[in-house]
Amino acid sequence: MLEVKNAKMMYGDLVAVDHLTFTIKPGDIFGLLGTNGAGKTTTFRMIMGLLEPTEGEVIYNGGKVGYHNVNEIGYMIEERSLLTKITVKELMLYFGQLKDMDPKLILERLDYWLERFSIVDYKNKKIKELSKGNQQKIQFISAIINNPKLLVLDEPFSGLDPINTELFVEVIRDFQKKGSMVVFSSHQLDHVESFCEEICVLEKGKAIISGSIDQVKKDFKKQNIHIVGDVDVEVLRGIKGVYKVIENSNGLIVKIENEDVSKDVFNYVKTCDHITKYDVEQASLSEIFIAKVGQIHEEV
Amino acid sequence: MKKFKFLVTYGLKKRVARKSFLIANIVIMLLFVAIVNLPTIIGWFGSDEDEMTNVYVDVYNETTMTAIGADLETILNEPFEGYEYYVFSEQNGTFDADAFWEDAEKNVVLVISGTVSSPSIDIYSKMPEYNQMMMSQLELLIINYQIDDYQSPTFNAIMAPDYEDPEEEAALSSLMSLLVLPLFILITMATQFVGVDIIEEKSTKAIETIIASVPAKLHFLSKIAASISFVLIQGLLILVYGGIAALVGNLSAQSGSVMPSGFDSHLLLYLSDLLPNWPVILMISLLFVVVGTLFYLVIAALFASMAVTQEDYQQFQSPLMLMLLGGFYIGIFAPLVDGYGFMKIMAFVPIFTPMVAPIAYASGIMTLLEAIIALVVMIGVLIGSLYVVSPVYKVAILSYDQTKFFKRVKSYFKKAFTKTKVTDKKDV
Numbered sequence: 001m002l003e004v005k006n007a008k009m010m011y012g013d014l015v016a017v018d019h020l021t022f023t024i025k026p027g028d029i030f031g032l033l034g035t036n037g038a039g040k041t042t043t044f045r046m047i048m049g050l051l052e053p054t055e056g057e058v059i060y061n062g063g064k065v066g067y068h069n070v071n072e073i074g075y076m077i078e079e080r081s082l083l084t085k086i087t088v089k090e091l092m093l094y095f096g097q098l099k100d101m102d103p104k105l106i107l108e109r110l111d112y113w114l115e116r117f118s119i120v121d122y123k124n125k126k127i128k129e130l131s132k133g134n135q136q137k138i139q140f141i142s143a144i145i146n147n148p149k150l151l152v153l154d155e156p157f158s159g160l161d162p163i164n165t166e167l168f169v170e171v172i173r174d175f176q177k178k179g180s181m182v183v184f185s186s187h188q189l190d191h192v193e194s195f196c197e198e199i200c201v202l203e204k205g206k207a208i209i210s211g212s213i214d215q216v217k218k219d220f221k222k223q224n225i226h227i228v229g230d231v232d233v234e235v236l237r238g239i240k241g242v243y244k245v246i247e248n249s250n251g252l253i254v255k256i257e258n259e260d261v262s263k264d265v266f267n268y269v270k271t272c273d274h275i276t277k278y279d280v281e282q283a284s285l286s287e288i289f290i291a292k293v294g295q296i297h298e299e300v
Numbered sequence: 301m302k303k304f305k306f307l308v309t310y311g312l313k314k315r316v317a318r319k320s321f322l323i324a325n326i327v328i329m330l331l332f333v334a335i336v337n338l339p340t341i342i343g344w345f346g347s348d349e350d351e352m353t354n355v356y357v358d359v360y361n362e363t364t365m366t367a368i369g370a371d372l373e374t375i376l377n378e379p380f381e382g383y384e385y386y387v388f389s390e391q392n393g394t395f396d397a398d399a400f401w402e403d404a405e406k407n408v409v410l411v412i413s414g415t416v417s418s419p420s421i422d423i424y425s426k427m428p429e430y431n432q433m434m435m436s437q438l439e440l441l442i443i444n445y446q447i448d449d450y451q452s453p454t455f456n457a458i459m460a461p462d463y464e465d466p467e468e469e470a471a472l473s474s475l476m477s478l479l480v481l482p483l484f485i486l487i488t489m490a491t492q493f494v495g496v497d498i499i500e501e502k503s504t505k506a507i508e509t510i511i512a513s514v515p516a517k518l519h520f521l522s523k524i525a526a527s528i529s530f531v532l533i534q535g536l537l538i539l540v541y542g543g544i545a546a547l548v549g550n551l552s553a554q555s556g557s558v559m560p561s562g563f564d565s566h567l568l569l570y571l572s573d574l575l576p577n578w579p580v581i582l583m584i585s586l587l588f589v590v591v592g593t594l595f596y597l598v599i600a601a602l603f604a605s606m607a608v609t610q611e612d613y614q615q616f617q618s619p620l621m622l623m624l625l626g627g628f629y630i631g632i633f634a635p636l637v638d639g640y641g642f643m644k645i646m647a648f649v650p651i652f653t654p655m656v657a658p659i660a661y662a663s664g665i666m667t668l669l670e671a672i673i674a675l676v677v678m679i680g681v682l683i684g685s686l687y688v689v690s691p692v693y694k695v696a697i698l699s700y701d702q703t704k705f706f707k708r709v710k711s712y713f714k715k716a717f718t719k720t721k722v723t724d725k726k727d728v
Contacts, residue, residue: 048512050698067515075512081505097306098513142509 001025002047002150002181006056009042009205016042018205019056024198026149029172029182031192033209034202035293040185041078043202044154047183048075060150071099074148078155078185080135084128088114088138091127092145099146106145113141117167132159140168144175151175153184157191169195193285201289208292217282222291224283225254225265229275239264251277303514304522311526315493316533325534328485329541335481336545355430357388357408360395364416365445368438375437384430400424401460408434416445419453431457480631482538483589483655486531488624490593491600491617494527498604498697499613507697516694520605524597531593535586584671585658591675592654595682596620602689605696606708616705627655640665647674650681691716 002024009017017039024030034040045051046058049065058065065073083091089110096106114120117137122130127138136159143151151172157165165188172182173195186192192199193213201209209216228251236245236254241261246253254265262280269278283291315321334341359369373388395411401424409424419442425431435455442453501507510519599620607613630652634643643665647657653674661671695715701708 045698050508050512067513070513073512075509077505077508079505081507081509083501083504083506085500094310095509095513097310098303098510100302 001059001061002183003059004043004047004056005059007043007046007053007058008055009039009046009051010054015205017046017053017202020200020202020205020207021056022198022200022207022210024150024181024183026179026181027176028198029176029184029196031196031199032183032185032202033189033192033199033289034185038202039205040202041154042205044075044077044152044183044185047150047152048073071101071146072149074143074146074151076139076143076153076156078158080139082127082135082139082142085126087124087126088130089123091138092142095142096145101146109145109147110141113145116171117141117164133161133164136160137164140171144171147178148175149180151180151182151184153182155186156184157186157188165191189284189286189289199285201292203293209288213285216285216288220283220288220291221258222283222287223256223259223262224281224287225256225262226250226277226279226281227252227254227269227275228277229269229272231269231272231275235268236265239268304518304525307514307519307522308525308529311497311523312529312533314497315526315530324489325537328538329544331481332538332541333545333548336542337549340549353384355384355386355407355427356405357386357410357434358391358395358400358406359388360391360393360409360411362411362413363419365412365419365442368412368441368445369410371441372434372437375441376434395424397424397458401426410434410438414454416442417449417451419451420456421453422456422458424458426460426463428457428459428463480628480655480659482535483585483592483631483658484624484628486534486538486589487593487596487654488621489534490527490531491596491620491624493530494523494597495600495604495613495617496610497526498523498601499607499610502604502607502697503609511698516697517690519697520601520690520693523601524594527597528590528594531589535589580668581658581662584661584668584675587675588654588658588678591678591682595650595654595678595685596624598682598685598689602693602696605693606705606712608700608702623651624655627652631655631659644670647671648677650678653678 004020004022007017007020008015020039020043022030032040032043042051046053047060047065049058049070060069060073063069083094086094089107092106092110093103096109097103110123111120114123117140119134119137122134122138127135130138136156140153140156143153153172156168156172160168169191172184175182196213198212199209199216200207211219231252233245233247233252236242236252239261241257242254242265243257244255246255256262256265259280266278269275357369357373359372361368369388369390373386376384376386395409397409400406400409407425407427408430409422411422411424412419413422414420421435421438423431423434435457438455439453443450498507501510514522600617603616603620604613607616627646630643630646634640634646634656643656643660646652647660647666647670649656657666657671657674657678660666661668666674692712696712699712701711703711
């Protein structure tokens with residue numbers, strides 16, 4: 001289990017992370033979200049033990065993260081962190097042996113992952129010769145080559161096309177099934193929503209949203225109603241609690257303040273003709289993110 | 301320990317198992333063979349000494365062999381192969397040695413005394429390089445006077461009190477080049493390698509993945525250890541090249557190369573005569589190389605950890621390279637301009653010690669005790685620099701601060717020596 005307890009990190013007078021608390025259990029996928037400079041990377045560095053919190057602590061399986069348990073952790077940083085002048089094989093042997101792995105085992109696992117990511121031909125190619133996406137795959141492989149029990153991924157989907165993103169998601173889910181803890185950051189909130197159970201949204205170092213995605217959505221209260229049919233948009237806009245109506249080719253999206261408003265909307269809609277769709281949905285993570293972060297910026 | 305061993309081996313392999321290492325070593329070997337056999341090479345192209353030198357010889361003859369001076373002049377100036385012309389003049393009265401040493405015009409004085417059967421010849425010479433030739437010719441001449449009672453004359457060669465053998469000076473100068481050049485090459489190579497290695501990992505951000513797996517201190521020490529191992533391997537190879545150069549020199553001497561006067565077949569043989577304590581010099585030099593290189597490596601590693609890009613590092617390391625170059629020039633030129641005092645002082649300045657102290661000791665400017673003191677000072681500075689640099693390296697290696705150099709340095713030192721919270725992961 002990974003526990004971040006009241007962790008605070010200061011760089012001089014700047015508070016990079018402000019009393020952050022969350023817990024990740026084996027088999028959990030935890031999403032750490034936030035705008036650029038929100039404190040995600042600093043949090044990852046604290047988890048990895050590269051930075052010691054100014055206050056609070058990070059506990060991994062009952063103790064501190066140290067070089068005694070680093071071999072069971074996989075870490076992928078946001079930017080490319082590859083030695084570009086050496087080959088894929090040489091790089092994996094280097095990084096793998098830094099985790100005390102046997103060279104034979106490294107090569108066996110490398111072959112498996114190269115096959116799975118469909119880049120077998122690149123084994124003896126220099127990193128600098130690879131495309132951005134393939135470099136990202138290599139970096140990902142370097143983080144998982146030791147079959148980590150804790151996988152820390154900073155922007156793992158950055159620079160990937162949808163097909164490869166799906167491939168990464170599959171692999172992450174495989175690790176989840178094996179009981180590994182996964183903590184990752186991403187700007188692609190649809191991916192976070194699709195396979196994360198727990199999230200934490202950071203803004204200026206503070207957790208502005210935290211908990212299970214379902215709970216976060218429930219707590220957010222605002223909902224969306226998807227309507228297809230002959231309705232009067234102006235009437236909808238006039239209903240108390242409706243704060244926005246968006247018209248698009250698939251119909252209307254009515255944004256409401258809370259669940260109670262949906263009754264009033266429904267009462268109106270059932271008087272209309274040709275209604276083929278009436279669907280009440282919780283707000284998307286993206287909406288919650290924008291609303292919460294925007295609120296913080298407005299307060300400032 | 302396992303990771304440290306792996307990092308050192310990895311770093312060493314990265315340097316040695318390369319084409320560039322092979323090419324560099326071929327060049328170094330050729331350079332060595334050329335330097336050590338420089339006199340032979342010069343001999344192939346002939347000598348520049350085409351000006352006639354007049355040798356003025358005064359003869360104080362107390363024997364009955366009255367014509368010996370004139371005869372010697374005739375013999376020495378015939379068959380006129382050399383570039384010296386001997387001008388003999390017979391002198392009466394008593395020879396005054398002090399006056400002769402102060403007389404700028406006279407070069408040699410022969411004081412011939414004793415009897416025909418047992419002559420004694422004192423040679424007062426400001427040009428001792430001609431003594432041997434005069435002695436052999438005098439011996440042949442005296443046989444003519446002795447008829448059937450042949451007795452070898454007794455020769456006594458007397459040099460000026462302040463005489464300095466030009467051959468010895470030339471040899472010492474060669475020694476400077478022979479010692480300073482490999483020192484300079486080794487320290488420069490090692491400094492470059494450690495810096496480039498660290499900045500390569502840092503500029504590609506791979507350092508974060510590496511430091512997540514091994515402590516920054518271990519990473520720092522492994523880089524130093526890999527580079528010093530490289531220096532030792534390269535140093536050993538240079539010694540082998542010295543041996544090869546000597547072998548080539550011997551072979552060329554046996555094949556009858558034309559040598560300029562005053563030189564031995566190759567410098568190494570000559571230098572071994574000149575420096576009978578060469579094993580001690582070699583040992584002291586090796587110690588200075590190891591300790592000095594370690595010191596430079598520590599500083600280079602610090603600069604590399606503070607740099608963010610390759611360009612940054614090139615700028616940061618410039619002062620270090622200038623210091624190295626300064627030591628190189630002091631080592632070579634200070635003895636040539638009689639700057640012994642200056643050289644001795646510089647031998648105790650740690651940044652110059654690795655380059656200057658071995659030369660100062662080899663050329664007799666420093667005693668063994670002084671060399672040991674300089675070494676102890678250097679070791680002290682090395683330990684001190686390790687103590688200071690190690691925590692700063694831990695702070696700087698994961699930082700991508702791009703503020704101005706001095707501001708950056710100040711900030712890293714401040715962070716390192718206030719209660720640091722950075723990269724303080726426990727190494728269990």
